[in-house]
Amino acid sequence: xxxxxxxxxxxxxxxxxxxxxxxxxxxxxxxxxxxxxxxxxxxxxxxxxxxxxxxxxxxxxxxxxxxxxxxxxxxxxxxxxxxxxxxxxxxxxxxxxxxxxxxxxxxxxxxxxxxxxxxxxxxxxxxxxxxxxxxxxxxxxxxxxxxxxxxxxxxxxxxxxxxxxxxxxxxxxxxxxxxxxxxxxxxxxxxxxxxxxxxxxxxxxxxxxxxxxxxxxxxxxxxxxxxxxxxxxxxxxxxxxxxxxxxxxxxxxxxxxxxxxxxxxxxxxxxxxxxxxxxxxxxxxxxxxxxxxxxxxxxxxxxxxxxxxxxxxxxxxx
Ligand code: TXA
Ligand code: MG
Numbered sequence: 001x002x003x004x005x006x007x008x009x010x011x012x013x014x015x016x017x018x019x020x021x022x023x024x025x026x027x028x029x030x031x032x033x034x035x036x037x038x039x040x041x042x043x044x045x046x047x048x049x050x051x052x053x054x055x056x057x058x059x060x061x062x063x064x065x066x067x068x069x070x071x072x073x074x075x076x077x078x079x080x081x082x083x084x085x086x087x088x089x090x091x092x093x094x095x096x097x098x099x100x101x102x103x104x105x106x107x108x109x110x111x112x113x114x115x116x117x118x119x120x121x122x123x124x125x126x127x128x129x130x131x132x133x134x135x136x137x138x139x140x141x142x143x144x145x146x147x148x149x150x151x152x153x154x155x156x157x158x159x160x161x162x163x164x165x166x167x168x169x170x171x172x173x174x175x176x177x178x179x180x181x182x183x184x185x186x187x188x189x190x191x192x193x194x195x196x197x198x199x200x201x202x203x204x205x206x207x208x209x210x211x212x213x214x215x216x217x218x219x220x221x222x223x224x225x226x227x228x229x230x231x232x233x234x235x236x237x238x239x240x241x242x243x244x245x246x247x248x249x250x251x252x253x254x255x256x257x258x259x260x261x262x263x264x265x266x267x268x269x270x271x272x273x274x275x276x277x278x279x280x281x282x283x284x285x286x287x288x289x290x291x292x293x294x295x296x297x298x299x300x301x302x303x304x305x306x307x308x309x310x311x312x313x314x315x316x317x318x
Contacts (some may be wrong), residue, residue: 001157002149005121005166013162014128019287021265022046024152025125026166028118029163029174029192030145031152032061032135033160034125037071040102043134047104049159052141057107058134059092059175060114063126069116071132073098078202079180090171090192094179105134115175115281121166138163144285144313145227147172147278162163168262172275173305190305192274223309224316225285225292231314232293243290247280249273249297249306253260260289270302277306281313 003009005026013023023033032239033050035042035061045053062068062211065083068075069154082093107113114132117123125131137145138160145151149165176191177209178198186206187195195205230236238244238246238259245260250268254261262280265272282291294310297303 001161002153002163002165005164007121007124009164010121010124011128013164014130016162017042017125017129017131017133020045021162022049022160023125023157023205024149024160024163025122026149026164026169027061027122027135028119028171030162030169030172031138031149032122032133033152033156034061034133034135036107036129037061037132037134038100038102039131039178040104042318043102043104046134046136050136050139050141051155052136053108054104056136056141057109057113058100058105058136059177060105060112061122061126061133061135062114062116063123064116067126067314068072068114068116069134070100071098071112076180076182077184078185079223081202082178082180083116084196086193087116088123090115090118090175091115091175091198092175092177092189092191094177094188097306111179111235113177119166119169120241125164135278142224144223144278144281145174147275147282151278151282168275168279170275171271172277172279173302173309176305181237192302192305194301195304196301203292221283224313225281227285227287227289229281229310230291230293231296231310233296234292237297238293241290245284245287245289245292247284247294247316248291249295259293260284260287269299270306273297274302274306277309 092115147169171192176193178191179186240256242258251263264276
């Protein structure tokens with residue numbers, strides 16, 4: 001059930017977490033499905049609800065540097081630089097794990113993914129529960145991430161007792177994930193913090209073409225709506241047909257009459273585009289169209305995370 005994210009309901013949710021139950025809550029990126037990260041049985045419920053394979057590890061959410069210390073075994077200097085620059089915010093660090101974190105959280109890896117969310121409700125929830133919260137996005141495995149409480153209710157509502165409603169997620173794409181090994185940084189997933197920003201603070205970020213998938217965010221298809229998605233450079237060539245939609249990243253006048261047209265921003269501001277992306281895809285997917293065309297977006301800054309999600313959505317049907 002959806003509850004407004006007021007103090008009383010945040011406390012009710014925190015109690016549920018302490019009792020080993022699962023709750024859905026807003027973060028600045030997408031909604032998460034959380035459980036006490038120190039309680040293996042509670043975390044198992046997340047996998048069950050999401051139908052998530054056990055080889056896919058979870059991100060642990062913290063509200064303080066002290067809590068980070070509970071979660072990781074070591075904190076390289078470069079991790080501290082990144083935390084100082086981007087926390088709280090949409091950056092996840094993969095670091096050597098501490099023994100406090102059960103294996104189910106990290107899928108047996110010796111590393112743990114950790115992030116400090118910026119969303120006020122997420123911070124209050126972690127604080128009130130007093131424990132780190134393991135949380136993947138609150139969607140069935142492989143489907144679009146939820147950016148509103150209604151998205152969560154629609155996809156998982158019968159399985160989650162408390163969904164805290166904090167409105168629409170302001171960033172709208174998942175966190176950027178980097179792995180830190182001593183002074184080496186490797187990108188595992190594009191997301192809310194552009195790689196260029198990380199490089200300006202912490203030096204070179206290695207982007208490798210993975211033969212070995214370390215994060216399912218790296219799977220060729222993921223984050224996918226049920227409707228076929230086709231990325232398109234030249235939008236003048238698409239059929240003007242009411243069984244289709246076109247998603248444009250900036251608003252402009254087009255000669256189409258029949259095709260459903262959606263704009264992700266007024267003027268091409270990539271923050272607005274990211275914030276609207278999943279909400280737009282959820283709405284179009286519900287219309288059960290034949291094809292959703294999506295205009296290609298310049299792959300710089302946040303554009304890289306946005307195109308990554310669109311390419312993965314397209315790959316599901318090709
Ligand atoms: O913005 C976000 O990151 C959202 C909000 C809720 O925080 N969470 C999210 O979680 O997107 P999820 O589970 O949907 O994606 C987390 C990714 C997965 O692809 C997982 O494989 C990867 O993080 N991951 C987690 N722990 C890892 C580890 N130790 N090594 C490598 N990848 C890891
Ligand atoms: Mg996810």
